[in-house]
Amino acid sequence: MTRTDQKVGNAPPGEKREYTAESAAAGVEEIIRMLEGKWKLTILFNLFGGQTLRFSELERAIPDISQKMLTQQLRQMEKDGIVQRTVFPEVPPRVEYHLTDWGQSLCPSLDALLQWSEKKPHT
Numbered sequence: 803m804t805r806t807d808q809k810v811g812n813a814p815p816g817e818k819r820e821y822t823a824e825s826a827a828a829g830v831e832e833i834i835r836m837l838e839g840k841w842k843l844t845i846l847f848n849l850f851g852g853q854t855l856r857f858s859e860l861e862r863a864i865p866d867i868s869q870k871m872l873t874q875q876l877r878q879m880e881k882d883g884i885v886q887r888t889v890f891p892e893v894p895p896r897v898e899y900h901l902t903d904w905g906q907s908l909c910p911s912l913d914a915l916l917q918w919s920e921k922k923p924h925t
Contacts, residue, residue: 841872843912845879855898855899860876885901885902886902
């Protein structure tokens with residue numbers, strides 16, 4: 803277990819990166835901010851596994867979300883590099899969404915968080 807007074811290392815392949823407790827916490831907080839919002843995780847889980855869905859398919863998969871909110875959440879996730887939007891020049895226009903490689907790489911981390919939460923001691 804890493805102590806908060808020790809440096810934590812987690813670097814991309816080929817690059818050595820050292821974190822302090824403060825920089826590690828700031829990095830995790832930034833990622834949590836990218837994922838916060840009532841619908842972002844639901845959108846992610848619908849797109850995991852290489853799924854490519856049209857806007858209307860996502861809307862049907864998440865029945866309680868409004869069009870406006872789905873649009874806002876997808877735009878933010880696209881801006882953050884998690885989701886890729888593809889517009890096909892057709893009439894009517896067809897728009898599809900899928901996870902970027904980086905977005906797809908969240909799956910094991912979220913699965914680990916889910917498994918961790920199942921181990922919560924009952925008090």
